[in-house]
Amino acid sequence: MAPQKSPDNDRIEAAKRKAAYRAGEEHFDSSMRFVGIGSGSTIVYGVEAIKEHLKKNPPPPNHMNWFVPTGWNSRKVIEEAGLLPIAFDSLPREAMIEVCFDGADEVDEELNCIKGGGACLFQEKLVACRSKKFVCIADYRKQQKRLLTNWPSIPIEVAPIARASVLRELKLLGSPDAKLREHSVAKSGPIQTDQSFYIIDAPFKTLLSPLDVKNGSDGSGKDGQWDVEALAARIKMISGVLEVGLFHGMNGDEAQAAGLQGGQKPVAVYFGMEDGEVSVSRAEEIKK
Ligand SMILES: O=C(CO)[C@H](O)[C@H](O)COP(=O)(O)O
Known part of the structure; x- marks a missing residue:
């Protein structure tokens, strides 16, 4: 329909x-x-x-x-x-x-x-x-x-073989509910990107901006509070991550x-x- x-x-x-x-x-x-x-x-x-x-x-x-x-x-x-x-x-x-x-x-x-x-x-x-x-x-x-106000999670492109280890690392970084993105209708299984990789959607607390950090806020991930740049860099360091959807x-x-x-x-x-x-x-x- x-x-x-x-x-x-x-x-x-x-x-x-x-x-x-x-x-x-x-x-x-x-x-x-x-x-x-x-x-x-x-x-x-x-x-x-x-x-x-x-x-x-x-x-x-x-x-x-x-x-x-x-x-x-x-x-x-x-x-x-x-x-x-x-x-x-x-x-x-x-x-x-x-x-x-x-x-x-x-x-x-x-x-x-x-x-x-x-x-x-x-x-x-x-x-x-x-x-x-x-x-x-x-x-x-x-x-x-700020980011993650209305949009719930950060898309992360990962190598299929690394999906479980990336999910585990994301949990340690403060995203216990990160999930592999799956097809919602017609077909079951993970969505594959144009590179034949998978997507993990990782929710975090609303992100601080670089200006917040310049003004003295701590966005280093302590207590799960990240700023955009620190979180993007940290996720990019996880082995198996091809790219993170933070620009x-x-x-x-x-x-x-x-x-x-x-x-x-x-x-x-x-x-x-x-x-x-x-x-x-x-x-x-x-x-x-
Ligand atoms: O990043 C993207 C695709 O990966 C799109 O630019 C983003 O999702 C916006 O899509 P839409 O214009 O349908 O709202």
Whole structure:
């Protein structure tokens, strides 16, 4: 049976679309060579916005716009829109992706994000880190003061053979209810990522932000209270973990100013709001 449409759903979808078009207007142009495309339901509107833009503003003669997917589903969205996909590992060695557009599961006031609700975090992070800027598109439900406020857990991609030992370590870090993500319908067994790995969803107490730590809070995990950066680093140290769905640290602008390439954090997040407006949080306007 097809899912029922509710006014709430319509409002959420309208909010996603509005945010996507605004993000596209401000960050995409037809002269770009490589553009990253994330995964999930929101990015579908991002691709729609790009397609519309290209219809009205075709690229210069002989210029190709290539779109870098972050997984199987994202590649399908690119292809169905009639755009040209290029695999991440086919990018010319020196090339940077000009911009990548992606969604998020939750975003805090400092633009740290939880990602991986759709099990694509590894390739999403690869693409974000190879992009001059990551532009995030989301709806009002994702905007929170701190991470793990509304979204319940951190997605972590793990090697199948390591699932039990990673779960045990996560318990020691303060997440006794961490669970292997399983199919909910149609099929039983663990969900597999595009790398044929598994996903563990690990709930923790609401996370402190780097600014909280700068202001004297202890986010080192004592009493189970972590800050974003300390927890991401600690989880990444567990043997068997491929990637953690916390996008934090530098954004692309900051990374390039430091002589590095891209960063994991968005330079801007476009939130489609309930009232039909778009609220934009820009990294350059955030108090450090
Ligand atoms: O990280 C992701 C997939 O792994 C998505 O960007 C995130 O889950 C948001 O998805 P949606 O746009 O459907 O809410």
